[in-house]
Amino acid sequence: MKKFHVLIVGGGSTWTPGLLKSLCVRKETFPIDHLTMVDVDEKRQEVIGEFAKVLFKEEYSDLQFTYTTDLEEAYEQPLDFVFVQMRTGGYAMREKDEKIPLGMGLIGQETCGPGGFSYGMRSIGDMVKLVEHVRATNKDAWILNYTNPAAIVADALKRIYPDDDRILNICDQPENLLRSYGRLLNRDPRSFDPVYFGLNHFGWFTHLYDESGHDLLPELRQLILDGGFRPVDYEQRDQSWLDTYAMVEQIVRDFPDYLPNTYLQYYLYPDKVLEKLDPSHTRANEVMNGREKRVFDACREVATNQSTAGSTVVHNDAHGEFILIVAESIAYNRGDHFIVMVKNEGLISNLPDDAMVEVTASLTANGPRPYAVGEIPVFYKGLIEAQYAYERLTVEAYLENSYSKALQALTLNRTVVSARKAREVLDELIEANKDFWPELR
Ligand code: NAD
Ligand code: G6P
Ligand code: MN
Numbered sequence: 001m002k003k004f005h006v007l008i009v010g011g012g013s014t015w016t017p018g019l020l021k022s023l024c025v026r027k028e029t030f031p032i033d034h035l036t037m038v039d040v041d042e043k044r045q046e047v048i049g050e051f052a053k054v055l056f057k058e059e060y061s062d063l064q065f066t067y068t069t070d071l072e073e074a075y076e077q078p079l080d081f082v083f084v085q086m087r088t089g090g091y092a093m094r095e096k097d098e099k100i101p102l103g104m105g106l107i108g109q110e111t112c113g114p115g116g117f118s119y120g121m122r123s124i125g126d127m128v129k130l131v132e133h134v135r136a137t138n139k140d141a142w143i144l145n146y147t148n149p150a151a152i153v154a155d156a157l158k159r160i161y162p163d164d165d166r167i168l169n170i171c172d173q174p175e176n177l178l179r180s181y182g183r184l185l186n187r188d189p190r191s192f193d194p195v196y197f198g199l200n201h202f203g204w205f206t207h208l209y210d211e212s213g214h215d216l217l218p219e220l221r222q223l224i225l226d227g228g229f230r231p232v233d234y235e236q237r238d239q240s241w242l243d244t245y246a247m248v249e250q251i252v253r254d255f256p257d258y259l260p261n262t263y264l265q266y267y268l269y270p271d272k273v274l275e276k277l278d279p280s281h282t283r284a285n286e287v288m289n290g291r292e293k294r295v296f297d298a299c300r301e302v303a304t305n306q307s308t309a310g311s312t313v314v315h316n317d318a319h320g321e322f323i324l325i326v327a328e329s330i331a332y333n334r335g336d337h338f339i340v341m342v343k344n345e346g347l348i349s350n351l352p353d354d355a356m357v358e359v360t361a362s363l364t365a366n367g368p369r370p371y372a373v374g375e376i377p378v379f380y381k382g383l384i385e386a387q388y389a390y391e392r393l394t395v396e397a398y399l400e401n402s403y404s405k406a407l408q409a410l411t412l413n414r415t416v417v418s419a420r421k422a423r424e425v426l427d428e429l430i431e432a433n434k435d436f437w438p439e440l441r
Pocket of ligand 3: 150170171172173201
């Protein structure tokens, strides 16, 4: 069995320990002989890297493992798979992305609205650098990207590298939703055959077939209406995520056709969500005081003890497992079904061909073979077209250094609407992102 060369970009991510544990759990089904982690932040990389050494000594002793901060050296070594989960500007910039809009009464969120715009304008440059360097020496390596805002990153990379068919942008939220449906229905989520359409963080499940072809969606909808909705791992979630999942009930009550992605709450009820968001303590603060502290403290402890025994950080979570089962489906041409981002090209027949849509696909060694969805009803089409125009104008603003396209993008975003507010928030974001964005003229 071939053993793979794998690179993790953003090795200092809070999700890395979970991914590393998943690598250990799946070492028979996805065997690796060389693993490198790279991060621009030496301290973060060192803490997770030293944790990894202990974990691998215990569970993956034949693995050749290194970590580094030298991006070019990491990108240009021989590679089969590159797993990407970087955050340009770190949580410090996430905090600004959330707080600047909230300060003016607009949604402040990691990937939605002006926050997502701000983050997108930072992510594109580092992602392009990655693709350039990886492709200089690795024509065939698979680049599996989690980096957010994945919708903007996917659109930008498709425009810049239209012929590169080995970049796959993925999101764990549809997978998290499937697992949550599984818990509610008391069924194995991998047995589901879902039909899904939309853009990343902006989509709906239309059907959820079981092994016999029976659609479970009507029963699921009723369960949600009767008893609400929680994430599969609700015992471990912060309150803000429980609130987000709980909003699914409201969305289903108002728009009962399909089951929504949780991120739609920001676009459909910005006023209601705003009442819950605290401009002085946002999700970035919650993560920095919560997950980030927990993960880094636990990793330091493992390194000090030279043992993972009893450590809470060592678990095979959905995020890590998902990227690996995706990689396995590609590596062995298995054609398993996943919800991923692909170029529309008629899949959703009444949406633009060049939009990067999120749909179910069979994942093969030659990439995703997506399933057509057909025509979607006018309400969903209208919502998606405006969001797609926002995403496209964001990418064009970046590529063309265009202030006016940035202003158009933000005005089109359902969380903004007012052109006056769009200009106000854009000007503040430009100031905050001086070290990251291209100059907009
Ligand atoms: P994090 O800040 O803990 O980790 C990101 C790491 O990337 C940091 O250690 C940072 O130093 C590093 N980094 C920044 N710029 C880099 C660059 N140019 N090259 C290499 N490393 C770089 O963030 P996190 O919360 O763990 O999330 C990591 C990323 O994964 C984010 O982009 C997040 O939005 C994304 N994410 C995506 C999904 C999805 O569904 N697509 C799910 C979870 C997380
Ligand atoms: C989900 C989404 C990701 C997002 C993450 C944020 O997994 O699919 O795209 O980055 O949630 O989680 P956080 O806990 O950092 O707010
Ligand atoms: Mn996501």
